[in-house]
Amino acid sequence: MHSSQINSHQTVTIVGAGVAGMSAACALAEAGFRVQLVERRGYLGGRASSYLHPGVNEVIDNCQHALFGCCTNLMGFYRRIGVADQIHWTSDMTMIEPGGRRSQLGPSALPAPLHGLPKLLSASAFSINDKLSLARAFSALMRPVASDSTESLGAWLRRHKQSDGALNRFWRLVIASALNAEIDSISLPYAAKVIRELFLNSAEAGSMGMSRVPLSQLYAPVPAYLEAHGGNLHLNTHTDGAVWDDVRRQWTIHLPFEAMGKLLPEMPEAEEAAHLASQIKRHEHWPICSVHLWFDRAITDLEHAVLLDREVHWMYNQSRLQTGRGGHYIELVISATRSFAALSREAAIKLVLSELEEFFPLVNEAKLEKVALIKEVRATFGVSPDIDSARPSAMSPWPNCFLAGDWVATGWPSTMESAARSGHLAAEALADQAGVPMKCFEADLQPKGLMKFLR
Ligand SMILES: Cc1cc2nc3c(=O)[nH]c(=O)nc-3n(C[C@H](O)[C@H](O)[C@H](O)COP(=O)(O)OP(=O)(O)OC[C@H]3O[C@@H](n4cnc5c(N)ncnc54)[C@H](O)[C@@H]3O)c2cc1C
Numbered sequence: 317m318h319s320s321q322i323n324s325h326q327t328v329t330i331v332g333a334g335v336a337g338m339s340a341a342c343a344l345a346e347a348g349f350r351v352q353l354v355e356r357r358g359y360l361g362g363r364a365s366s367y368l369h370p371g372v373n374e375v376i377d378n379c380q381h382a383l384f385g386c387c388t389n390l391m392g393f394y395r396r397i398g399v400a401d402q403i404h405w406t407s408d409m410t411m412i413e414p415g416g417r418r419s420q421l422g423p424s425a426l427p428a429p430l431h432g433l434p435k436l437l438s439a440s441a442f443s444i445n446d447k448l449s450l451a452r453a454f455s456a457l458m459r460p461v462a463s464d465s466t467e468s469l470g471a472w473l474r475r476h477k478q479s480d481g482a483l484n485r486f487w488r489l490v491i492a493s494a495l496n497a498e499i500d501s502i503s504l505p506y507a508a509k510v511i512r513e514l515f516l517n518s519a520e521a522g523s524m525g526m527s528r529v530p531l532s533q534l535y536a537p538v539p540a541y542l543e544a545h546g547g548n549l550h551l552n553t554h555t556d557g558a559v560w561d562d563v564r565r566q567w568t569i570h571l572p573f574e575a576m577g578k579l580l581p582e583m584p585e586a587e588e589a590a591h592l593a594s595q596i597k598r599h600e601h602w603p604i605c606s607v608h609l610w611f612d613r614a615i616t617d618l619e620h621a622v623l624l625d626r627e628v629h630w631m632y633n634q635s636r637l638q639t640g641r642g643g644h645y646i647e648l649v650i651s652a653t654r655s656f657a658a659l660s661r662e663a664a665i666k667l668v669l670s671e672l673e674e675f676f677p678l679v680n681e682a683k684l685e686k687v688a689l690i691k692e693v694r695a696t697f698g699v700s701p702d703i704d705s706a707r708p709s710a711m712s713p714w715p716n717c718f719l720a721g722d723w724v725a726t727g728w729p730s731t732m733e734s735a736a737r738s739g740h741l742a743a744e745a746l747a748d749q750a751g752v753p754m755k756c757f758e759a760d761l762q763p764k765g766l767m768k769f770l771r
Pocket of ligand 1: 331332333334335336337354355356357360361362363364378379380381382383553554555556570571572575604605692694695696720721722723730731732733735
């Protein structure tokens, strides 16, 4: 019997249509549950979404969202809804110094973990001392770090005597922005995981993906997918409490930690609810800002680049990256800095324009046609040392109620992959409890080359 016939009497309500909620909803719908997906906003995607920005009259993402080859569960969700081919993949990363000198990082034909070495060795952005520093650190991180280590990345880097160039142009920039926090606020096991996945395990795991379409458009098949499986999406619907009659009703809650915190007082009393509340309180937000600029002409041919030694970290040439996007649209991303988030709109735009000129002199000749500044002050939660003890599992203190969201225990930092993993874990836990076990969790990519022997 097809699973939809087995389970079609069972209704699941999922609160929140971010990546976690959508991943769980579609996996459960495929397994035959009737899913009601409830979202307080008028569009899908939560912190990874797009909308019509009234100031510039363009549909833009709240910020460029990058994924990597190792994001197996996010890709599993995209495949389920039929949009995996909308992701544009690239293996090369261009680093630009102020003044314009470029270096290229990326894979070669050498086996992992050596595949990135030739380009790193020829990168002019790093001195010989920086390269030796990085090689020492990478080889120390080839073996997994004990998951209960409470050391911060900053302390570990000092212990491993990293040069200023390695610190500023690699650790503070690439790694701190992937984890969106300052190095002293990042747990070593999380940083080590990012290094292994993006730079050591295989070229495939480290390749970077970007959506060819605005993010909410990427999720456009979700409502039809749910309807085809007997479920529904309810936009503009706020859930402010949870009451159930215990008769075969099941709840799955996919909320960011602060929204879950708001919902807690409205939930029925339960043992362990106080513990969950104390876990939620330990989470801390970090901001990410993006500046979206439209020029009257092209200022660069690059699709994207890492900008060194300045406040702006990443440049994305959206007119080249997104299909059918006309004009000359450049997006700049500034992560892991609370000082930039505190700037006024005028000061922030003035600063990024002056920095952009240092990397792309054509900015001097171009006319800025319009600009949008998006400050997401609650972009991600920090993965500080010992954060794992504040990340609950999918099982909640209440019967038939399951938790998901990037902040629950997935072992991943605050990313779309963590959200998709949590959604799949919650879906499996729910199906298990309903007596119809199913598998939707996607396995990790296996390390390749010599990394196969260093697990
Ligand atoms: C600016 C920015 C840049 C980022 N860059 C990256 C990146 O490059 N790569 C990456 O992987 N990740 C990135 N992230 C992180 C990523 O967006 C998140 O980790 C992920 O989207 C979290 O998904 P989620 O489903 O757990 O939570 P959310 O996206 O927060 O979804 C929760 C949903 O629940 C809804 N909701 C809340 N309360 C209620 C209620 N009471 N009733 C009904 N609905 C409710 C919300 O409206 C929301 O839609 C970035 C985030 C931001 C903000």
